[in-house]
Amino acid sequence: MTTGIGQEREKNMEYDLGAEVAEWMLSQTGAPDGARSTTTLMGLQWDVFPGVWHPNPGTRLFTSWLPIADGCRLLEVGCAAGVTCVVAARGGCTRVVGVDIYPAATDNTRRNAARHGVAGRVEALTSDLFAELDEDDVFDVICSNPPLVKAPESRRIDTATEQMVYDPGYELHRRFFREVGPHLADDGRIYMLTSETLADPAELRKLAAEAGFTGRVHASEAIGIPAPVMGSTPAVVAAADEHGVVRVDFTMLEFQRG
Structure with a gap:
């Protein structure tokens, strides 16, 4: 049986691991003044503009878990x-809109849509959440792979890349659920990525409930990251298995009204 002290140590270790993974994630995104690059994911080549979040295994899980259907x-x-x-x-989606607060990201989305022959069905808007959508824009599926880490409200955000990882006080998540309602079809669904390692799924479901949405687990999987890749810090080494691999979990939550 784990004592109170032991439980506190485990909790601290989990927090330390989450912080280490978050810092490693930050290091994977290029600086705004860096070079354009290409990467392969889901069997396709993608252009990645400087300062844009680099597609990664979490992106693959997030995208593959979505219930994409003809006419959506x-x-x-x-x-x-x-x-x-x-x-x-x-x-097969008949209308696809991507919004991002960073112009480089929306430019990047347009570039990859053109690269893969779907420019006519993908619209990209530079927008703070839903601000640039028309009032009557309604969707069957609204999805978000948001800044995962629920940082303390006092956490300073000094760079754009930090803003992609940290959400101090979960303020962005709170705003999302306050503002999403008018844009969700009556029988529509919201899909959001979270993680026990990096985030706070229970708090996320609470915020959704306060806005009138019920949530459930849609899919979950852990991704293995070799400890040396993340620097083999004490928290990373302690979390690694016998093969030196750290398992970082990702979960997609599904929300609906009611």
């Missing part, structure tokens, strides 16, 4: 390089 109207909040928008359009 899909909105992605935080479109980054446009992977999800492009896959949705290729998968």
